[in-house]
Amino acid sequence: METISRKAFIQHCLGLGTLAGLPFLPATAWAEERVDDDFYKKIVVANEQEVAKLLKSLTAEITEVRRRAGYDLSNLAAAFCETTSTFYQNEELIRGMSKIIRFLLKAQHTDGTLDFGNLASPPDTAFILEPLTAAATILKHTNQASLNDVKAQLKTFIVKAGEALRTGGVHTPNHRWVVSAALAKINALYPDTGYVKRIHEWLAEGVYIDDEGNYLERSMNYSVVIDRALITMASLLPMPSLFGPVRKNLDLVYVHCEPNGELVTVDSRRQDQYAPIGILNFYHEYRFMAIHDNKPEWAAITRYIETLPGFTDRVLNDLLAVFLEEPLYKKPLPTPKAPSVNFEVFYRHTNLVRIRRSDTTTTLFGGTDFPIIIASGRSNSPNFFSFRKGAAILKYMRLSTDFFSTGYFHSQGVRHEAGRYILHQKIEAPYYQPLPAQYRKANGDYAHSQSTDGRFWNKMDFSHRPQSNIKTLETTITAHETTGRNELTVRVTSEAGVHVTLELCFKEGGTLTGVSPQDGSADNFFLKNGMGQYTTGADTIQFGPGVYHHGKTTGLEGELYSSHFGSLRTTGMHVYLTGITPFEHTITIG
Numbered sequence: 001m002e003t004i005s006r007k008a009f010i011q012h013c014l015g016l017g018t019l020a021g022l023p024f025l026p027a028t029a030w031a032e033e034r035v036d037d038d039f040y041k042k043i044v045v046a047n048e049q050e051v052a053k054l055l056k057s058l059t060a061e062i063t064e065v066r067r068r069a070g071y072d073l074s075n076l077a078a079a080f081c082e083t084t085s086t087f088y089q090n091e092e093l094i095r096g097m098s099k100i101i102r103f104l105l106k107a108q109h110t111d112g113t114l115d116f117g118n119l120a121s122p123p124d125t126a127f128i129l130e131p132l133t134a135a136a137t138i139l140k141h142t143n144q145a146s147l148n149d150v151k152a153q154l155k156t157f158i159v160k161a162g163e164a165l166r167t168g169g170v171h172t173p174n175h176r177w178v179v180s181a182a183l184a185k186i187n188a189l190y191p192d193t194g195y196v197k198r199i200h201e202w203l204a205e206g207v208y209i210d211d212e213g214n215y216l217e218r219s220m221n222y223s224v225v226i227d228r229a230l231i232t233m234a235s236l237l238p239m240p241s242l243f244g245p246v247r248k249n250l251d252l253v254y255v256h257c258e259p260n261g262e263l264v265t266v267d268s269r270r271q272d273q274y275a276p277i278g279i280l281n282f283y284h285e286y287r288f289m290a291i292h293d294n295k296p297e298w299a300a301i302t303r304y305i306e307t308l309p310g311f312t313d314r315v316l317n318d319l320l321a322v323f324l325e326e327p328l329y330k331k332p333l334p335t336p337k338a339p340s341v342n343f344e345v346f347y348r349h350t351n352l353v354r355i356r357r358s359d360t361t362t363t364l365f366g367g368t369d370f371p372i373i374i375a376s377g378r379s380n381s382p383n384f385f386s387f388r389k390g391a392a393i394l395k396y397m398r399l400s401t402d403f404f405s406t407g408y409f410h411s412q413g414v415r416h417e418a419g420r421y422i423l424h425q426k427i428e429a430p431y432y433q434p435l436p437a438q439y440r441k442a443n444g445d446y447a448h449s450q451s452t453d454g455r456f457w458n459k460m461d462f463s464h465r466p467q468s469n470i471k472t473l474e475t476t477i478t479a480h481e482t483t484g485r486n487e488l489t490v491r492v493t494s495e496a497g498v499h500v501t502l503e504l505c506f507k508e509g510g511t512l513t514g515v516s517p518q519d520g521s522a523d524n525f526f527l528k529n530g531m532g533q534y535t536t537g538a539d540t541i542q543f544g545p546g547v548y549h550h551g552k553t554t555g556l557e558g559e560l561y562s563s564h565f566g567s568l569r570t571t572g573m574h575v576y577l578t579g580i581t582p583f584e585h586t587i588t589i590g
Contacts, residue, residue, distance in 0.1 A: 077139050359389070384423055408556060492579070494582075503576055
């Protein structure tokens with residue numbers, strides 16, 4: 001199947017097919033012209049349960065500033081104001097709200113900031129202001145005299161924090177929009193032209209999103225943050241143009257979504273490239289935009305998210321305040337229409353390929369952010385392939401060699417030729433000759449610099465040294481997918497005798513057959529020959545044939561990670577295929 005661009009995918013695929021393998025309910029389960037009353041009742045009940053737990057916890061002293069405190073206060077405010085709640089106008093809730101806001105006022109610095117996450121942090125303070133301003137908005141429409149002190153204290157805290165945000169700085173790209181969204185919400189409560197001026201100073205830098213739907217950080221963690229911030233500003237300023245990036249990003253998020261709701265993050269520039277995150281986090285954004293744009297596919301995704309594990313404890317429990325703050329959420333979703341589950345999309349900016357055939361998915365990653373540097377703000381994952389077949393999950397495939405301890409293979413991009421994807425990397429490791437006379441120093445004190453192959457640093461003035469005895473390692477992986485079955489040909493050339501290790505990591509909890517356990521290990525195996533099988537429930541991934549020429553499975557990270565005393569090994573069931581250069585092997589996975 002020929003690959004298609006993100007734009008073509010959205011135009012031609014959305015709305016086709018059914019969500020096979022996903023826990024989607026039929027679209028007829030929801031009426032088109034009314035709010036789902038039963039769902040709203042569930043929101044109220046979830047809030048009641050959250051508030052009951054909260055009131056018990058508030059019998060103890062509050063000792064730590066947490067973002068959760070903002071949600072606690074907004075949940076209390078929502079319960080107090082919701083006429084159908086058993087806590088409606090319950091005076092105990094006022095005492096709880098007062099306790100929280102008094103603690104926050106005590107913790108607030110004179111400049112308006114709080115200490116959590118970072119010291120005296122404007123952006124972290126902005127994060128807690130999101131739910132606090134929701135609480136203030138909900139309470140604003142309640143004239144009960146017993147609330148006057150809480151409302152006054154809330155205003156004091158928010159306005160003081162607003163000054164910190166109006167003048168304070170940020171650390172990361174998403175912080176600009178978090179701060180701006182908080183200022184927009186403060187301005188809606190307590191108008192001040194200074195807030196709006198500051199927002200436009202940040203917006204003047206430009207909200208970057210590429211034509212494939214990725215923000216600067218390429219992080220699902222922070223895409224949630226940015227989407228929500230842009231929706232807030234687009235609605236309150238108002239600036240409808242800010243909905244545009246959100247639409248692009250939500251299209252990308254769906255393509256990155258696995259059948260069980262987990263999101264592909266291998267190309268992220270932030271911490272989620274190694275930590276799982278799910279589409280559950282995007283519930284607010286899909287719901288809001290489905291209603292705002294009258295988009296049936298996003299309505300279907302919204303309903304799907306409501307079926308995911310964790311929805312009740314992580315989303316539903318905080319929804320009442322959201323619904324009371326922003327009336328749009330109460331409007332009915334459009335009749336859901338399932339988006340396609342049969343697609344192949346090549347994200348060329350990030351060298352990422354996503355292929356889905358119903359409940360079977362393939363992900364290829366050709367690397368990005370070169371050269372590889374271990375730092376926040378850069379993608380450096382060596383996971384070049386992953387595969388899912390229902391509940392059976394191959395978390396990743398990696399390749400490593402002992403060539404000068406250069407460690408894991410990182411492809412230098414992806415090419416798509418004749419229906420196949422080609423990943424390639426060429427490494428040169430030189431030896432260094434004496435410095436030419438014009439660069440020599442009698443005291444030997446040369447600049448501390450990186451070796452020309454990027455492996456290490458020293459005071460050797462590498463860039464001016466002639467090189468000799470240059471050794472080369474070249475790796476090419478060709479991948480071809482057909483109806484959920486993948487064929488990968490791995491070719492590694494170098495000096496004879498370099499050890500090659502192909503690592504397949506399956507999700508823990510399944511059953512492996514056809515493999516040989518490594519001595520002394522409970523989760524390391526070799527596929528020495530023939531086919532292996534990995535089974536979870538009714539789903540089985542077959543992989544092989546195996547190959548075995550050595551037993552080396554340590555030191556796979558190479559100097560780049562090991563010199564930082566780090567390890568890329570994850571939990572899971574690790575299966576190794578091993579060879580020696582010159583090496584060529586074809587493995588099928590399906």
